[in-house]
Amino acid sequence: MNIKITGTGSYIPDTIEKNDAFHQHQFLNTDGSVINHPNEVIIEKFKAITGIAERRYAKPHLNSSDLGFFAAERAIADAKIDPETLDYIIVAHNFGDVKHNTIQSDVLPSLAARIKHSLRIKNQKCIAYDILFGCPGWIEGVIQAQAFIKAGMAKRCLVIGSETLSRVVDKHDRDSMIFSDGAGATIIEATEDEGGILAHETASFTYDEAYFLYFGNSNNQTLDKGTRYIKMDGRKIYEFALTNVPKAMKSCLDASGVDIKDVKKIFIHQANEKMDEAILKRFYRLYRTEIPERIMPMSIQTLGNSSVATVPTLFDLVKNNKLENHSLTKGDVVIFASVGAGMHINAIVYKY
Structure with missing residues (x-):
């Protein structure tokens, strides 16, 4: 038995935020003092270091769980499986659902529970839970899925990484230009095919x-x-x-x-x-x-x-x-x- 990724899916938001959009921002140092460089210079230096020329933001009516749901649908279709056969849904994130123009994190219920609900899965033995592990969360979710399968506790898992970081950034902080929104999903399952983890x-x-x-x-x-x-x-x-x-x-x-x-x-x-x-x-x-x-x-x-x-x-x-x-x-x-x-x-x- 090998444990493989049998399906993948991602959701990349349509809204493109180019570096030019930050020209009117008031960037400040951590102590609140004014940065003694024009924004054009700040942004040029930022791009030279990070490589970022543009990023994607979710539309106002969509939350992180929505993005995760869209990615999950695509991964399920790619793997050609019945979602009712999933044993686990593991969702990695950092801030839960943060509605547009708010700063409050909403994780009740968990994003995994919300995505399972959106997928209309009736199987009560399909366990849905979230994982908080920073940026390595999706990889850790895959490692956990592998452990469940190896232990005989599961045959097929859905692992998702989803985030809307654009909603928790400080617009006065230069680092705000780094962060973006998106979701990726994978089906992990036991298979007789060669390869895997x-x-x-x-x-x-x-x-x-x-x-x-x-x-x-x-x-x-x-x-x-x-x-x-x-x-x-x-x-x-x-x-x-x-x-x-x-x-x-x-x-x-x-x-x-x-x-x-x-x-x-x-x-x-x-x-x-x-x-x-x-x-x-x-x-x-x-x-x-x-x-x-x-x-x-x-x-x-x-x-x-x-x-x-x-x-x-x-x-x-x-x-x-x-x-x-x-x-x-x-x-x-x-x-x-x-x-x-x-x-x-x-x-x-x-x-x-």
Whole structure:
């Protein structure tokens, strides 16, 4: 028995928010002081570091659970399964449903319960629950689904990563330009086909690193102190990721028994273009080998950072030949890897 991804689906919102849209924003330092650079310079520097030229925002009437539902429908159709046969629905997110023009998180009921309801699944033994694991949430959901299947507790699971980060950003913070909305979904099931999950790795660093990402006040000191927004210490996250993600990827690949030269694609969480490129360099440096061409697909330039949705969305795009110069062939070995709030890191070696 092998445990494979038998169906994928993603939902990429239609609304495109280009960098030009931020020209009128009042960006401030964390202490509320004015940044002594025009917005054009701030945005140009931002693009040079992150690679982001535009991002996607959900339409006002749609919430994260809606995006997850749309992605789930597509994954179910791709796998050609009856949704009533699902044993688990695992939904990774960070902030639940946040209605447009509000800041309050709504997770009652869970997003997984809402998506199961929207799918009109009657099977009461289809267990629906959420997972809070930062940006690596979808990968961790896949690892959990594999564990359920290995333990004989499930045969088929739906794992979703969905987020509407545009609704929890501080418009006075330059980091607000990083975040976006979207959803990706996968069907994970036991199959007799070759391939599947070969190895996985997860670690949580919380002793010193727990609050590198957090909920904090606006940079605008005049706004309500009771309202919080997503905040991060970008420099510490960058250094943490460069030190720890390549090691986790290597540990996972070594456990799989696959040679580094046989890896065809590496799907890294789309957090920051420069950071992902640096992680890739560090990873290949551990094996003292050159980086192959077209090994790392990237979507951050046009889709931004949608947290838990980036990896499954990227995988779905490549699988369906929707990303230029990238494709997959049966038997290809790929690596999924992520890092995020917690701080958590994880990786999966997977044979397509």
